[in-house]
Amino acid sequence: MKKLHTNQIRLVVLTILVLSLVTCFPVYAGKSITIKGSDTMLILGQRWAEVYMNQNPGVVIQVTGGGSGVGIAALINGGTEICQASRPMKSSEVDKLKERFNSTGIEIPVARDGLSLYLNEENKISELTLDQLKGIYTGQITNWKEVGGDDAKIVLYGRENSSGTYVYFKDNVLKGADFSAQTQTLPGTGAIVNAISKDKDGIGYGGAAYAKGVKYCKVKKDAQTPGYEPTLENVKSGNYPISRYLFWYLRNKPTGGTKKLVDWVLSEQGQQIVNKVGYFPVK
């Protein structure tokens, strides 16, 4: 009787294994590819998807935003095939990927971005040092006159903490310090630009792709060096001090339809779209 039970259990295990192998294959037979993550990269991802789907009828690419953190979480829990991120994955996130998928993930730089500082066109200020920016966003500098502007309270705009842009700015400009509690968080770089265009005392940061109706603030490494705008030349030369890579993350080495898409994004045609959207190509 005991023997029978053990055999039954073995049969159940074997059945589950066979069913597993049989049922999992159709899941990967389809041509639908999901891309999720950075809001900064949302338009770029959508442009790539539109052109690629036009050239490859039958391929369906779904692109959604939510922020780099949200995209990475989706990659970890199996909710997306490709994650768009405007920051590198954190060590703790890689650990989660190892736990769930036995993988360290595949990081593919797909574009470069100069993280832009925006001011209202009426603002007297045209350039700021990294230290001044840190002082402004940590709440140590609260009035424009402290950095050579009018006597007016600085109004801070920033991104939500699920955004890769938020994390990048915090790590690289604030050097890990907390944002001022007065920072108004908005759900996308477009919203920040829109707010600053209506607020002459506002300052905000975001991707270069959204810089319309406001002016760029030149950024200086320190008081002695000149200020630079986030142009292709300045980002490529390294003169612009807060530029970054934009990434695609995958769980494993791309194969099949995903590999074709990745290869195309890194091709000359894919990188031309990067330029058109307002970012800088990686090649």
Next chain:
Amino acid sequence: MKTRKIVILIILIIILGLNQTRAETQEDSTQIKLQELKDRLDGINENMATLNSDVAILKWVKISGYIQARYEYNDSSQNGIAGGNDVSKNLNANNFYIRRGRIKFSVQPGASSKYVIYFDASKNSISMKEAYVELYKTIQAHNLTLTVGQFNWPFGYEIEYSSSKRDFPERSVAENSLFPGERDRGVNFTWALPKYLQFNVGAFQGYGIQNSNFSWVDPTKPKDVIARAKAKLGMVDFGVSGYWGKTYIPGSAAVSGVTTWYDKDGDKMIDTNEVKTTAPKAAVPAVEKDKIRYGADAQVYLDFLPLGGTGIRGELYSAKDYNKTAKDSLAKEMGWYLWLSQNIYTKFGAAVRYDYWDPNTDSNVKNDATGTLSLALHYFWDSNVRITAAYDIPHKLKENSIFSKYSGDIKDNRFTLQFQFMF
């Protein structure tokens, strides 16, 4: 004629005047309405500011947890309880039960500190697993963390690896023997370098959260010390750990010999067989013994199969503890496991592990080691649910072998079917 013109002019002036008055009235009315709207907008803005502030507080709080609902079938199961009356010893091990029902609350208002409290509701009890405060400081990309309270021992790989992610229903036998409960009360300092390396050093009570003798007090003045170094090199991670502490074994008071008699046959004579004498027992002094553990662990992640990622994990434990059989010496213990895990696309996973444990490596103590082969299959129902079928084949090992089965090994293979929801 002239009079008529004058009358018409006056009428026109009056009409114009009336229109002007009406226009002014309309303008005033519009101004009032605009002001009303502005006031309302200001009110909404104020409410929004309050709402944003309230929502920001909610964002500090993170709630996570998981439930493992399980059925276990064991070859050794029998109907009933030991002796027919000892309810504490159930002979049947085929059960439906909740193995882990966890919920964790974290509150992190900023980047500099965090509060965590973590409960478990499983089988028939609720207990607090963790409660700690963490302080964070970043100095030139070096991340420093101070943890104070009740939390995981920072030793080895298995302890910090969540049971919600592990392929197998339980941790290795070595880990369960050396670190029961996985947690203790103490303080831990973590220094994470910008890349690759992390160091931990901590001081702990030493008895863990499952010790029934010393549930929260430590009978020894010095605290146990743990140190760990971990390197993350991408595809390969490895670490070494050390634990230096003391075990206090309570003594017992002297017991006098006692003579009692009972006239069973009622002949008013005390016969020899009606007298009972218990032997006196000498006092047993309390002892304090070293408690030493060393560990080394490594994990390799490979991406060469089209099915998905492959993980190979291994860990070695070496320890010295109070020796129950030869009390003047320390028992040397040894354990290790090797664990292979394979993802099968995104929906499935499979794993196999061999787990060895010898509670006394002395060559004179034979047939006490165990070797357990475990197999597991997973189906990921959705991003929250994992269904696992696992089969454990434990063997008592022959003499000092690491694989050969001892002839007295009993049939106690275990099948586990587990449904886990995690959020």
